[in-house]
Amino acid sequence: MIQDKVAHYIKQENLLCKEDKILIALSGGADSIALLHLLLTMGYNCEAAHCNFHLRGEESNQDMAFVEALCKKNNIHLHLIHFDTTKYASQQKLSIEMAARELRYNWFSDLQKTHGYTCIAVGHHQDDSIETILLNLVRGTGINGLLGIKPKNNSIVRPLLCLTRQEIISFLTEIKQPYVTDSTNLSDDYARNKVRLNVIPQLQAINPAAKQNILATAKHLGEAASIYNRYITERITQLQTPEGVRIAELLQEDFPHALLFEILYPLGFNDSQINDILTALSGQPGKQFISSKGWRAIKDREFLVLEQIVEKEKSDTPPFTLIYEKAAYDSSFVIPRNKDIACFDADKFQPPYTIRRWRKGDKFTPFGMKGKKLVSDFLTDRKLSIAQKENQWVLCSKDKIAWIIGERTDNSFRISPSTHEIILVKVKE
Template sequence: MMQQQVAQYINKEKLFSQEEKVLVALSGGADSVALLRILLSLGYTCEAAHCNFRLRGEESNRDETFVRNLCQSLAVKLHITHFNTQAYAVEKHISIEMAARELRYNWFSEVREQSNCSVIAVAHHQDDSVETMLLNLIRGTGINGLLGIRPKNGNIVRPLLCVNRSEIITYLKQIEQAYVTDSTNLQDEYTRNKIRLNLIPLMQGINPSIKESLARTSNYLNEVAKIYAKGIDEGKKRVLTEEGILINSLLNEASPQTLLYEILTPLGFNSAQVEDVFQSLSGQAGKLFISNEWRVIKDRELLLIESTANQDKATPPTLTFEEKEYTPDFVIPHERGIACFDADKLKRPLSIRKWRQGDTFVPFGMEGKKLVSNYLTDRKLSIAVKEQQWVLCSDEKIAWLIGERTDNRFRIDDATKRIIIVTFN
């Protein structure tokens, strides 16, 4: 019987134990209803959680009523919430599908903690895993995307991955258990539905057992992925530093582009972006690639990897100012963190800002102006260091590239009477 098959799968994958309480994500559809009934029949203690996304009008309310009645008849504690899914999607600039996913999983986590449940059981089954495998293949993916849906991800468990939808429907008929049908599952508006309703039937015309074949392939690739993951981890150790990726080390790897893909995709870069980054390795420094939360900068010897979260929150350096009379015996310090100026040549108040493209100054000891960008390039500073360069300004003129070089126009000379000593800590 299917209950025994699921019980064996739960034990084999070590999803949860008999002593643990399970929170079941209960939509009212056949899959989730079967999941709840099977877990209860196996003696597990369950609570249920239902989300009303307010997307299907009366049908959404129908689902909620069905779930309430089902849990009441089974003496199962039920948690229910309502979401304004469309408003959330607009606010976050994401699709309705993604909005519903974020909302439900965030709420499930809250309910799991409040109800003292160990895991959240969702009703993905073998057919869902095959659809995910094909969806990832169509979009473009690495080996992990071909593994389908995994049985456990943190506190999320999927006990029904060992059975298919046909087996689930047969089981519900045998125990005479009703369920509801989401009408959107019968429409091919969404990509996953197109795969379910159009692509898989077409493939079954070629191979009637295509779903079983893909499921076996996924299981085989799961074993291959363990070897692959070990090789990737070893490669990362050889090429990664605290700042980013050593370009020459990466290029010496057996499959540099694959290793680059596995480093960057967890940071939100897609396969096309990874291709662009890889192509930039033989080009000049300076190219910038951005994901939602990270950026990669092609420097001379490194691919710099930086979080974009604090890019606009950089704190200006703390400077201390000391003004005093100038005497001939004063020795100008040659430390990078100290700058000395003729106090009468400076216009107050002084200001601190990041340097900008087009900024110029007259480097100490020179007469002509020089672009700050050219000066920093000549110093062979990395792009990341260049971006963090602050300047001390007198009116609109740069008096000091802080920590680098002062401007010759504000130097101490024989006519100087008072000086300002600026210290950067």
């Protein structure tokens, strides 16, 4: 029996227990209708959530009405929400599929926090897992992308992964439970539908057992992935630091590309970019790469710096304040050896004082030197990373740089034997 098969799978994968408060992602489709029926029959405490994505005109509303009627008949509490999916996809620059997925799971997460659901049950089945494997293979992926859909992912559970689509249809037919056929599933406009309607039938023409063999291969790969992931996690832990990935150590690894792939692929870097980044690690510092998920990889001297791109505020407001203190000066005064404190001759260090980011072409005379030096060259000599350079601030007296803040003062403002009064400038975070 289907019910026994699902019950065994739930126990085997430790997906649910009878004390759970379960939210079912419910559409009018066969998979989620079967999921609702099976979990209710097995005695689980279930409520439902339905998204109207307004992608199929009146059909979307009919689907919603079907779900409402089903939940009312079975006395199931139902959460409903309407999404302007097309608008959201345009704003976020996502495909319709990805936009709907993001909207759906964000809402489920909000419902879980608000109502205290133990988990969210979705109706993915074996055919969905096969399609995911093939899609990942076509798009490019690592070993983890070939394992199919996981039975459990954080609070998302998938109790029907032990069933095929045909088993679900047969079950609903047997119990005379109607369901809604989504017309978009019959069109090959979407990548997943192309795989379902065109690719898999061709594979089955080559080998009728193609689907079973794909699932079996995914299971074997899952066992190999356990060993692989253990090794990868251990090595990545050694290579990654708060400053970035240690380049020299990465290049000495037996499989640097595999390690770099597992670090960068989740951040949205594709395989072609990862190959280019690996090549760049042997070159000069400064090369940058941008991922599809808004991450930046910067080849610095010792590290591959990874940072999420955040739009900088247009205002030139530093993340700190400066405190100015005036004091008398004599030969007994000891200049503080603190990078966050600068001392200036009060007669030379004149207002107005301004704080800004350094600019290309800026020059100053480093303390202890006579000639001028480009700020960019000074920061390079100091071996600052690219990210540190971008966030370097300067303090100006009138229009002249007096201090590369936290690094070096300008020699023109130095304290001398003729100094009578000084100004101490302190950084306060």
